[in-house]
Structures are given as C-alpha cells and as structure tokens.
Amino acid sequence: MIPTLLGVAVLIFVLLRVVPGDVVEARYLTQGSQFQSQELMDQERAKLGLDQPLWKQFTMWMAGIVRFDFGLSMWTGSPISEEIKLRFALSLQLALMASLIAQLLAIPLGILAAVKQDTWVDYAVRVFSIAGLATPSFWLGILMILTMLIVFHWVPPMMFTPLWVNPWQNLEQLIWPALAVGYRYSAVGTRMMRSAMLEVLREDYIRTARAKGLWMKLILSRHALKNAILPVLTVMSLEFAFLLGGLVVTEQVFNLNGLGMLFVEAISHRDYTLTQALVLLVATFFLFVNFFVDIAYALIDPRIRYR
C-alpha cells in the first residue's frame, strides 16, 4: 500500500508540474492584469516555494505528509487540513448515505430478480439497473430539483447544515443527492447480486435444503445469501470509485460545498498543494476501503484465511 501511495504522490506531483502555468499565473492573469510585472510574480513564487528545485519541493512535501502536515493552500493561504476538514464531513456523510441506499436497493432487488428469473419481475429489475448505469447522476439530480421546484416550490438551500446542528434539516438536504448517486451505484450491485445468486441457487446444497423442506426464506437468507454476497461486496467496493466520482458532479448540481467541489476549484486554480493533498487523500481512502473489504471477506467467509 505504501509503495502504491508513493507512486500516486510522485505521479500527481510530476503531472501537475509538467504543465505550463501555475497558481501565480492563474491568480494574476485571470484578473485581467496581463501586465503584471515579472518581478512581482517571481516574488509570489518565492513566497510559495515554487522557485525551489523540484526534488526539494517534493521532499519538503513528503516530509510534511509523514507528520500529517499538508501545508498551506497556494490559493487561499489557509492550512489545507482546515480546508479539507470543513468539507470532508459533508462528503463522507453523503458517500455513506449513498452507499447505504445502494445496498438497500441492490441486495433485495438482486435476490428478487434471481428468484423470479425470466419473469417480468426479473426484466423490470434488469431494465431498472441498466437504466441506472446509463443515467448520469447529475441529470438525475437536476430532474429531482426540477420536480421539487415545480411540485413543492422547494429550492436547494444555499448553506449546508451539519448533522449535529440540525439533523432533520441536514438529512432533508442530503437525501436527494444521496438518492441520485446511490441509485446509479446500486445498479452495479444489483446485477452482480442477481448473477451470483443465480449461480448459488443451482448448487447441490440448495437443492438438498429444498428437498428436506426448508422454507425458501430460510434457504435464501441462511444458505444462499451468505455465499452469493462475496462477489457483490467485491464489485461494490471496486466501484466505490463510481460513488466518489459521482460526488464530484452531484455536489455541483446540489450546490454542496464538499470535497468534489473543492477538487474542481483546486484544479482550475492550479493550486498544486491542495490538488496533491486531495488526490492523495482519495487514493488513500480508496486503498483503505479495498483493504477493509479484504478483511471483511474473512469475516463473512470463514474459508478465506490470510496468512
């Protein structure tokens, strides 16, 4: 995991710097004053440490990171940990809610489709899930806002209410973006759940369980689901990227000031330090999710042991 993260760090560091233009240019040139003196810009660069040789910039960045110090944002000048902390709660809550919605949709629907294979129920579920893959979450978000506007005259609030300030208002605000992202995310899980379930249902031990007269409910929940859920878990964790990616655009639609919004801003400002920190954060998060899923395998399936 450490070598991968180091690779990510090197990659994003180099990639950001091979492009012409930096934060100083982004700040002064977009303000319309093209005649900004070279001297002033050099001064600004020196202040941000951009005049240092690349290896020095990199080692300084790395030295900060091992102490969990991400440095200052090149654009706003405030500490990056502060910038991220404010928005991390929002994005994490949204991600968890979307993920929960996705599981709640995917697992029952997948099982239902598998049990009723080749009936209209099955076809309906399959079309529902393929449509979920095809519908962009930001469009779904726009449609939701549109419906709310026309039916309830509801306008997405300008300010975000944290969960601990007013839980009800917070949930009311986040449920729609969570649904928009969660639906799309659930499609992958539904399809996998269905195919895994179909496979398991053909196993001998299921036939045995049915032959000895067990309730179908019991067979499904105790015998089949346990064996079918593993690939679903894998796919859903791998497709966690969908979720994070979905957030980048969905936050824009619902005017939520989360990590996705911050990322897009950081890129357009050419804010090296902030972009680097965000990429590293997301990559770490992603790797950790995969790591915990590996551990979860062993908990769910005792046959899997890690040495």
Added chain:
Amino acid sequence: MAVTPQTLEELNRAAPLPPRRGAIIDFVRHRPLGALGALIIVAMTLLAATAGWIAPYNPVENDYAAMLAAPSAAHWLGTDAFGRDVLSRIIYGSRTALMVGLGASLIGATLGSLIGVASAYFGGRVDLVVQRVMDVFFAFPVIILALAVVAILGTGAGNVILAIATPMVPRCARVVRSSALAVREMPYVDAARASGFVHSRIILRHMLPNVMAPILIMATAFLGEAILLEASLSFIGLGVQEPTAAWGLMLRGAAVEFAETAPWMAIFPGLAISLGVFGFNLFGDSLRDALDPRLRTQ
C-alpha cells in the same frame, strides 16, 4: 446421447455448420435486449453522420428573438438561453459523444492491450514493474484521473478523449494480461520464439489476435462509460467547451438556472445521454454473453 462419430464423413454429417447468414437473425432472436441496444447505436450513428442534413437549425447560431422558447412547431424541443435550437444541438451532440466515446475507447483499448500483452509476454521483472505502475493508476477513481489529465492538457474535445482514455488503459491492461498469460503458454508462441521472430512480431502477430475477445468486450463496455464521462466532464466545465454542441454541456449553467421556466433545456439532453449510454450498455452486455460465456451475468 448421440453416437460418437467414427469417420470424417460421419462427423461432417453429424454436425452441419449453421449458415452464417442466420447470425444476425439469431442474435436478434436470442438477445432482444442486445438487438435493441444495437438499434439505438445505429440510430445514433445515423444521426451523427447525417447531422448536417437533418438538423433543422445551425447548432451554434444564436437567435436572440427566440430565447428560451418552449417546444413548438418551429423548435420541436425548444431553444436554450441563447436561442439555439435544442433538437439541433442534440443531433450535433451525438457527433461529439460518438467521437469522444470511440476515440477514447480505441486509444485506451489499443494502449491497454499492448501493455497487457507485453507485460504477460515478457513476464518476470517487467511484468512486476508494469503491474505496480498499473496499481498506482488503479488507486485513482476514474473521474479523478480524467480530471487530473484535463488539468494537465487543458479542455477541448481532443484532450477530453485522452483524459477519458487514460483510466481505460490500466483496466484494459489488467484484463488482457490475464488472458495473455494463458496464450503465452501455447505451443505456437514457443514455436514462434524458436523460429527466431522478434518480440514485437510475436506480440502483435501471434498473441494479440488471440486475446481479441476480451479486448472487444472491454472496449464496448467502455464506450457507454466514456460517453457518460464526457458528459460529466463537460457538465462541470472541464470537458468540451462552448459553443460546441455536447450533451453534458447543454445541461450546464443556464439549464439549471432556468430549470423551472424552461425545463426542456434540462430534460432532453439528459434523455439523449441516458438513451445513448443505455444502448451501448445493452449491446455491450449481449456481446459479452455471446463472445465469452465465462463472463456471463445471465
């Protein structure tokens, strides 16, 4: 249980090859959803090809007399905030979507499969290093990687193609590598080596054609996703730029602002994206089932 054929004539009599002409009819009959997908793709391609003739208006021409006009006989799907015809922009938008989708899939699949096959062929340390590098790319969520590439190359259709192809490369490389590992052990690869062929010839002429099925599946599956990614990037303003007609771009800004008074601006382009991606996904699924029964999702 059929009797095992003893002679060559018997074998020929026992298993007559199905006529090739029936392949398309068979596909339609056995995979109606796939056929529906193919139909959508064909329709989209036709739209893109004939956009110049069938679009009622110029997609980039402003008409300030007809700003935010509701759907009518003159403008079937209404107009946007600049008075541009929404239908015409959707028709021209299919060009952008197909161009970016096909371009990204082609580049991504080509690079990815070359890396995958080469990695499997050389094995050992090369394979290890390539796989570790791919791991690094895997740690990025798709859209973040695409955004990073856009940040580097800048916006615009050409750069967006490269940005979308980038996340495709490691995924394709990994899948192709696993298939190529099996091919590498085939006697004909040994034979080619013994004949003294150069590495590139063995990779390109002997191994690559034998892993075409997974490559095709990956590329088709990625087409729909690429179109969706393009729409997402354009939507957040880091993809195709105005005034080009692109579906994601049409949903940006004014479409949300005027959603209440001019909902056609927000509804129709999104419908076009969903339908297009839906078609590619349906077709891709069926193609996978038909080509590679092992990957079947039933």
